[in-house]
Amino acid sequence: MVTFGNLSQFGALAFSLLAMVLLVAGVVRNDLRWIRAGKRSLVAVAVLATGASVALGYLFLTDAFQVEYVASYSDRALPVFYKATAFWAGQKGSLLFWAWVLSLFSALVVHNNRREPDSRATPYVYLVLAGTLAFFLFLLCAVTNPFETLGFVPRDGQGLNPMLQNPGMVFHPPTLFLGYIGFTIPFAYAVAAMVTGTTDASWIRKTRAWNVLSWIFLTVGIILGGQWAYVELGWGGYWAWDPVENASFIPWLTSTAFIHTAIIQERRGIMKVWNMSLILLTFVLCIFGTYLVRSGVLQSVHDFGATGLGGYFLAFIVITLLGGIYLIAESYGELKTPGALESYLSRESTFLFNNVILLALAFATFFGTVFPLISEAVTGNKVTVGPPFFNQVNTPLFLVLLLITGVCPLIGWRKASPVNLRRNFLRPAVAALVGGAILLALGVGEPYALLAFTLAGFVAATIVQEFVTAVGSRRKLTGESSLTAGFRVLWRMRRRYGGHLVHFGLVLIVVGITGSSAYKLETQATLSRGESLKIGRYELKYEDFKTYQKFNRTVYAAVLGVYNDGDRIGQLEAERRYYVNARQPTTEVALRSTLVEDLYVTMPGIGRTGEITLKVAVNPLLIWIWIGGGVMVLGGILAIVPSRKRRRAS
Amino acid sequence: MTRNVVWLAALWLLAAAIVPARPALALTETEVAEGLLCYACPGEPLTADRCRGGDQMRAAIRRMIAEGKTKQEILDYFVQEFGEEILTYPPKRGFNLVAYVGPFVGLLVGAAVAAVVVRRWSSAGRRRSEPRGSGSPPTRLDEKTRRRIEEELSHLDEEA
Structure with a gap:
C-alpha cells in the first residue's frame, strides 16, 4: 500500500505538470485538442490523488507503523474513528488532504464546464488550478512525503495527542481547509479574467457559489475550532488570538469583504480592481494560513511539529502575490471603471466603508500577529502579542462594523x-x-x-x-x-x-x-467529599468519585451535584483522563449549557487524600455564539x- | 421624527454618562491570567498552561484578587518579578506604540481614501445624471406612487 500511495502521489504530480504543459501548449497554439488533453490530465490528477488518500487512510486503519507519519499520529489503542481522522492530524496528511480536495474541486470545475464551449478564459482557470496542485504535490513528493517509511516496524505508534481526540478537532481542520482550498477556484477565474481581458462580472457570477461555499466552510471551521478550544482546553475561553486562529480569521475577513463588493460589481459593474485585489489577497492569505498552521514561525498551540517548508511556501506566496499585482497593473485600464455614485448615502458607498472596516480588522489582526517578528527585527526585543492587545484594538473596530451591518443592507442603491x-x-x-x-x-x-x-x-x-x-x-x-x-x-x-x-x-x-466576556463569574476551590462551593445562583456539591477504563484511557471522575436555591437541578462529572502513550493527564470539561448561561467546571487537581480542586465558571449567554x-x-x-x-x- | 430620534439618542447617551454603572463585577483569575505568560514554559499563555509553575502563578493571582488588588497592580507585580517578557501584550511605549496606533492609522487612511473615491464617483455620477438638453421636465410623481415604487424596488433588490 505504501508503494501504491507513493506511485499515486508521484503520478498525480506528473499529471499536474503534464496538464500545465498541455494547457500552455493549447493556448500558445490556439488548439482545442491540447486544451482538452490538459483537462483530462486534471481529472487524472483527481483520480490519482484520491488513490494516494485512500492509501494513507488504509495505512492508518491497518496500523502500518512502518510508515513514519502513521507511527507519529496513531497507535493500536486509538479508536477507529480517530485512526481514520488522524489522516490530517499532522502536516504531511494536511497537505495531502489539501492536494486531494483541490484535485476533486478542479475535476468538478472541469465537469461543470463540460457543456460550455471552451471560452478563451477556461484554459487559464485550469492552468492556475494545475499550477497550485503541482505546488502541493511537489511538496508531498519531494519535501514532506506522508508515505515515508522508518526502515523498521515499531511495536506501536506514538498515538494521537489526547487534545485532538475530540469530535470538534476531527472536523475543525478539514472544514477550515475546505474553505482555504475553495478560494483557489474564484482566484483561478479572476486570473483567467485578467489574462483574457474578460473583466466583466461574469467571473464573479460563475464563482459566486464557490465564494460563498468556501466562506461557509471557513466560518464552520473557525466556529468548530472555538468550540473545541472551549470544551477541550479547559481554560474557559473559546478564542485566544493565537497566530493560527488569526491566520484563519484574516482570510475570513477579506473574503467577507469580497463577497460584499462582488455584489456591487455584479449589479453596478464597478469596483473591478478592488475585487481582483481582494480575491488575490484572500487566496494568498489562505495559503499563508495553511503554511502557518505548522510552520513554527510564530509560537502557537497548533505547532505539533515544524519542518522546513517555510521557504517553499514563502516562494509560492511571493510569486503569486507579485504575479497577481502584475496582472492587476497590466489590466488596470480594462478594470478601471468610471465610477458613478450618486450619493454618499447609497448602498454602494456604505459597502465601501464596510470594506474599509473589514480590511482594517484584517490588517490589525495581521499586524498584531506578525508584530513579534517586526519588533524583534527592529528593536531586538521579543514581545508577545496576545488577547489583551487584540481585544483592545479590535473591539472598537468590531462595534463600527456592527453598526454598518445594520445600515448597509437597508440603504437604497444609488441614492438613498x-x-x-x-x-x-x-x-x-x-x-x-x-x-x-x-x-x-x-x-x-x-x-x-x-x-x-x-x-x-x-x-x-x-x-x-x-x-x-x-x-x-x-x-x-x-x-x-x-x-x-x-x-x-x-x-x-x-x-x-x-x-x-x-x-x-x-x-x-x-x-x-x-x-x-463582560459578565463572566469564576471561582476555584478545593473540596473534600460532601463539601460544596457556591457560584452565582449555583451550588456545586462534591458527591462521589469514580475511576474506570474506557477505550484508550483511564478516567478519574468527580461526580458533582448541581443545586439552584436548594433544588437539585442536575449532575456533572468533571474528569481527569490518563491516555495510553500520553505523558500528561488531560482535564475534561463538565458543562451544563442553557440558553441563559453555561456552568463550566474543570478539575485541575486531585489530592492524595481524596480532595479535589475545582475551577468553576459561569459564562452568561455563551451558547449564543454557537447558535x-x-x-x-x-x-x-x-x-x-x-x-x-x-x-x-x- | 428623525430629529426626535437624534434627541432620544442624545438623552440616552447623557443617561449612560450620568446613571452610575452597576459596580463592576469582581475581577476574575482569567481576566488577569490573559495578560500573562507562564514563567516556567517559555511563550505559553498562562490561561492555556497546566504546569506547576503556572499553578503557582494562578494561585498568586487568586491570592492578590482576594487581597483586593486591581488587575494592573497584579500585572505590575509579575512584571517586577519576571520582567516585561511575562506580559502577553506589548507595553504601550516606544516602538510598541506602532502596534497600537498602526491599525487605526490604517483605518483612517482607508476611510479617507474611500471618502475621496466616493466623492469623486458621486460627482461623476451627478455630472452624468444632469439633463443635457432642454427636454420636457421630469414628471413629478405623487408621494404615494413614489413610495410604492421604492417599496417594490427594495423587494426586487437582490432578486434580479
Missing part, C-alpha cells in the same frame, strides 16, 4: 432618499435606543457591553422590520397566512434573506461574546441555493 432612510431606520433606531436604555436601567453598565448590545439590537431590529414588512406586503397581495407568507418570502428572496440571516447570526454571536454560528451557516446556504430560473438557464 430621506423617505428611504426614515422608513428603514427610524423604528430600529428607536427600538435599539429604548432597549439600550432598559439594559442600562437593569444595570448593564460596562460601556462596551452596553454599546454592543444596543448595536446588536439595532441590527436585529432592521432585519426583523424588513422581514415583517415583506411578509405584510405579501399577505396583502396573496391573502396567505403569516407562516406561509413568511416561508415564501424567505424562499423566494433567499439570496437577500440568506444575507440577512448571516447578519442575524452575527448579532447572536456578538450577544454571546459580550455576555460571556449564531449555525444561523450564519444556514443563511449562507440559503443564499446560494440556485433559483429555478438560473438552473434552467444553466
Whole structure:
C-alpha cells in the first residue's frame, strides 16, 4: 500500500505538470485538442490523488507503523474513528488532504464546464488550478512525503495527542481547509479574467457559489475550532488570538469583504480592481494560513511539529502575490471603471466603508500577529502579542462594523432618499435606543457591553422590520397566512434573506461574546467529599468519585451535584483522563449549557487524600455564539441555493 | 421624527454618562491570567498552561484578587518579578506604540481614501445624471406612487 500511495502521489504530480504543459501548449497554439488533453490530465490528477488518500487512510486503519507519519499520529489503542481522522492530524496528511480536495474541486470545475464551449478564459482557470496542485504535490513528493517509511516496524505508534481526540478537532481542520482550498477556484477565474481581458462580472457570477461555499466552510471551521478550544482546553475561553486562529480569521475577513463588493460589481459593474485585489489577497492569505498552521514561525498551540517548508511556501506566496499585482497593473485600464455614485448615502458607498472596516480588522489582526517578528527585527526585543492587545484594538473596530451591518443592507442603491432612510431606520433606531436604555436601567453598565448590545439590537431590529414588512406586503397581495407568507418570502428572496440571516447570526454571536466576556463569574476551590462551593445562583456539591477504563484511557471522575436555591437541578462529572502513550493527564470539561448561561467546571487537581480542586465558571449567554454560528451557516446556504430560473438557464 | 430620534439618542447617551454603572463585577483569575505568560514554559499563555509553575502563578493571582488588588497592580507585580517578557501584550511605549496606533492609522487612511473615491464617483455620477438638453421636465410623481415604487424596488433588490 505504501508503494501504491507513493506511485499515486508521484503520478498525480506528473499529471499536474503534464496538464500545465498541455494547457500552455493549447493556448500558445490556439488548439482545442491540447486544451482538452490538459483537462483530462486534471481529472487524472483527481483520480490519482484520491488513490494516494485512500492509501494513507488504509495505512492508518491497518496500523502500518512502518510508515513514519502513521507511527507519529496513531497507535493500536486509538479508536477507529480517530485512526481514520488522524489522516490530517499532522502536516504531511494536511497537505495531502489539501492536494486531494483541490484535485476533486478542479475535476468538478472541469465537469461543470463540460457543456460550455471552451471560452478563451477556461484554459487559464485550469492552468492556475494545475499550477497550485503541482505546488502541493511537489511538496508531498519531494519535501514532506506522508508515505515515508522508518526502515523498521515499531511495536506501536506514538498515538494521537489526547487534545485532538475530540469530535470538534476531527472536523475543525478539514472544514477550515475546505474553505482555504475553495478560494483557489474564484482566484483561478479572476486570473483567467485578467489574462483574457474578460473583466466583466461574469467571473464573479460563475464563482459566486464557490465564494460563498468556501466562506461557509471557513466560518464552520473557525466556529468548530472555538468550540473545541472551549470544551477541550479547559481554560474557559473559546478564542485566544493565537497566530493560527488569526491566520484563519484574516482570510475570513477579506473574503467577507469580497463577497460584499462582488455584489456591487455584479449589479453596478464597478469596483473591478478592488475585487481582483481582494480575491488575490484572500487566496494568498489562505495559503499563508495553511503554511502557518505548522510552520513554527510564530509560537502557537497548533505547532505539533515544524519542518522546513517555510521557504517553499514563502516562494509560492511571493510569486503569486507579485504575479497577481502584475496582472492587476497590466489590466488596470480594462478594470478601471468610471465610477458613478450618486450619493454618499447609497448602498454602494456604505459597502465601501464596510470594506474599509473589514480590511482594517484584517490588517490589525495581521499586524498584531506578525508584530513579534517586526519588533524583534527592529528593536531586538521579543514581545508577545496576545488577547489583551487584540481585544483592545479590535473591539472598537468590531462595534463600527456592527453598526454598518445594520445600515448597509437597508440603504437604497444609488441614492438613498430621506423617505428611504426614515422608513428603514427610524423604528430600529428607536427600538435599539429604548432597549439600550432598559439594559442600562437593569444595570448593564460596562460601556462596551452596553454599546454592543444596543448595536446588536439595532441590527436585529432592521432585519426583523424588513422581514415583517415583506411578509405584510405579501399577505396583502396573496391573502396567505403569516407562516406561509413568511416561508415564501424567505424562499423566494433567499439570496437577500440568506444575507440577512448571516447578519442575524452575527448579532447572536456578538450577544454571546459580550455576555460571556463582560459578565463572566469564576471561582476555584478545593473540596473534600460532601463539601460544596457556591457560584452565582449555583451550588456545586462534591458527591462521589469514580475511576474506570474506557477505550484508550483511564478516567478519574468527580461526580458533582448541581443545586439552584436548594433544588437539585442536575449532575456533572468533571474528569481527569490518563491516555495510553500520553505523558500528561488531560482535564475534561463538565458543562451544563442553557440558553441563559453555561456552568463550566474543570478539575485541575486531585489530592492524595481524596480532595479535589475545582475551577468553576459561569459564562452568561455563551451558547449564543454557537447558535449564531449555525444561523450564519444556514443563511449562507440559503443564499446560494440556485433559483429555478438560473438552473434552467444553466 | 428623525430629529426626535437624534434627541432620544442624545438623552440616552447623557443617561449612560450620568446613571452610575452597576459596580463592576469582581475581577476574575482569567481576566488577569490573559495578560500573562507562564514563567516556567517559555511563550505559553498562562490561561492555556497546566504546569506547576503556572499553578503557582494562578494561585498568586487568586491570592492578590482576594487581597483586593486591581488587575494592573497584579500585572505590575509579575512584571517586577519576571520582567516585561511575562506580559502577553506589548507595553504601550516606544516602538510598541506602532502596534497600537498602526491599525487605526490604517483605518483612517482607508476611510479617507474611500471618502475621496466616493466623492469623486458621486460627482461623476451627478455630472452624468444632469439633463443635457432642454427636454420636457421630469414628471413629478405623487408621494404615494413614489413610495410604492421604492417599496417594490427594495423587494426586487437582490432578486434580479
